[in-house]
Amino acid sequence: MKVFDCTVIGGGPSGLSASLTLGRARRKIALFDDGTNRNRVTQESHGFLTRDGINPQQFKELGLKELKNYPSVSYFNTTITEIIKVKDQDRFIVKTPNGQEYITEKILLATGIQEIFSIPTIRNYYGKSLFSCPYCDGWEQRDKPLVVIAEKEEHVLHLTKLVYNWSQDIVVLTNGIQLSKEGIAELQKRNIQIKSEAIKALIGYDGLLQKIEFVTGEILHRSCGFVAPSFYRPNHFAEKLGCEVKENGKVITDGVGRTTQKNIYIAGETEKSRPTSLLISAAKGNKAAVAVNTDLTMERF
Ligand SMILES: Cc1cc2nc3c(=O)[nH]c(=O)nc-3n(C[C@H](O)[C@H](O)[C@H](O)COP(=O)(O)OP(=O)(O)OC[C@H]3O[C@@H](n4cnc5c(N)ncnc54)[C@H](O)[C@@H]3O)c2cc1C
Incomplete structure (x- = not known):
């Protein structure tokens, strides 16, 4: 052989x-x-x-x-x-x-x-509406209304500060995790909105995100943004x-x-x-x- x-x-x-x-x-x-x-x-x-x-x-x-x-x-x-x-x-x-x-x-x-997403349906939008690397996909999202979805405070702060370079219109979604007072203050000084309610569903079609529904019933209309997955x-x-x-x-x-x-x-x-x-x-x-x-x-x- x-x-x-x-x-x-x-x-x-x-x-x-x-x-x-x-x-x-x-x-x-x-x-x-x-x-x-x-x-x-x-x-x-x-x-x-x-x-x-x-x-x-x-x-x-x-x-x-x-x-x-x-x-x-x-x-x-x-x-x-x-x-x-x-x-x-x-x-x-x-x-x-x-x-x-x-x-x-x-x-x-x-x-x-490969990625692990804590909200499995993120995968349906990953690569089309939601991305993990601002250097790779930030330019295409510049100046758009964005979400940053991350659940660990260090990830929230790191990714949000980075993404802010491409768009200043950011809503941070922590999916039920409370940020520290210091973390909240850091984001609020840049007028970044933080939503800590748990996410119920990501809604859209064919990979194109339209809105996010929270367990409270509230809806946020955003069509793109960044996520912080884990990797293995x-x-x-x-x-x-x-x-x-x-x-x-x-x-x-x-x-x-x-x-x-x-x-x-x-x-x-x-x-x-x-x-x-x-x-x-x-x-x-x-x-x-x-x-x-x-x-x-x-x-x-
Ligand atoms: C949504 C998204 C967008 C991205 N955009 C960019 C971008 O714009 N610019 C940029 O520079 N980077 C981008 N990246 C990152 C880029 O994809 C990675 O940095 C790069 O692919 C890593 O290269 P790699 O060779 O290490 O692994 P991979 O490209 O993941 O390649 C690993 C290969 O191994 C093969 N493989 C695995 N296990 C086995 C097995 N057991 N037998 C046979 N084959 C196997 C797989 O088929 C795969 O082809 C993006 C990533 C994602 C998820």
């Missing part, structure tokens, strides 16, 4: 960028992607130099098209369900849901993160492979993608379990790929 030099799991900007770098370094690469990239819910991505406003699917297709120039890169549109270390060998077996197995010397985890790594590959992981979910690395386990590398948002951006994730993929290639070079020279 063919042995790949490296298997890249995840074809977001980090995995695509890593695969490009490794393909150009003539490495035999298997890239797996199952289409669950975090930004799949939105229509436009912003801030990636030369690609401002590009559709996320188009971004991925452009990345995959570039990889076709490098014959040592194989792309598989499927999920990796399991990674098994072969005993006493520098080899791993990666498995797909249909029972296919692939052998690889190194693994690069680039599987991203959607798999335990790093833990199962024995990589050291901090309590906060951050996988310990040497700063360029090498984990504490030989032959296991990590790149993109999944490393710190925190959101960043397309550009930063792509840069991290490039860095980790250089680490993979450096190690392969030194081991084999």
Whole structure:
């Protein structure tokens, strides 16, 4: 069976960028992607130099098209369900849901993160009316009447202050959480309205928010804004492979993608379990790929 030099799991900007770098370094690469990239819910991505406003699917297709120039890169549109270390060998077996197995010397985890919303229906509006990153989507919401939905005081204050840069017409919704006197004073000095009633429903159609209904029966008409989700790594590959992981979910690395386990590398948002951006994730993929290639070079020279 063919042995790949490296298997890249995840074809977001980090995995695509890593695969490009490794393909150009003539490495035999298997890239797996199952289409669950975090930004799949939105229509436009912003801030990636030369690609401002590009559709996320188009971004991925452009990345995959570039990889076709490098014959040592194989792309598989499927999920990796399991990674098994072969005993006493520098080899791993990666498995797909249909029972296919692939052998690889190194693994690069680039599987991203996902959101958790305390109000599940937020997901219906996420990426169309409600966003989490003002740098990504603030420009399009500039000067509009906005909501900021967040439930921890630190998140409320951080996100609201940031969003204020793009629009000063903000209603903060804490969904039943009371802010401290100091927190309230900070927002009120900028005439920001705070509604701490629990939210009953978000109402709209086809991802377009129209209004928010509170348990009190009150209705707030707002059609866009920002939310502060929690984030998590959607798999335990790093833990199962024995990589050291901090309590906060951050996988310990040497700063360029090498984990504490030989032959296991990590790149993109999944490393710190925190959101960043397309550009930063792509840069991290490039860095980790250089680490993979450096190690392969030194081991084999
Ligand atoms: C609504 C929204 C809007 C955004 N807008 C912007 C923006 O305008 N500009 C910007 O810079 N950033 C934006 N972002 C953030 C951006 O999407 C992320 O920073 C970026 O996608 C992170 O890249 P990544 O490679 O780490 O992870 P991802 O892009 O999430 O890619 C991870 C990939 O791994 C794959 N995968 C996961 N598990 C497996 C598995 N077991 N087997 C196979 N494949 C697997 C998934 O299919 C996915 O494609 C936005 C995010 C959201 C949610």
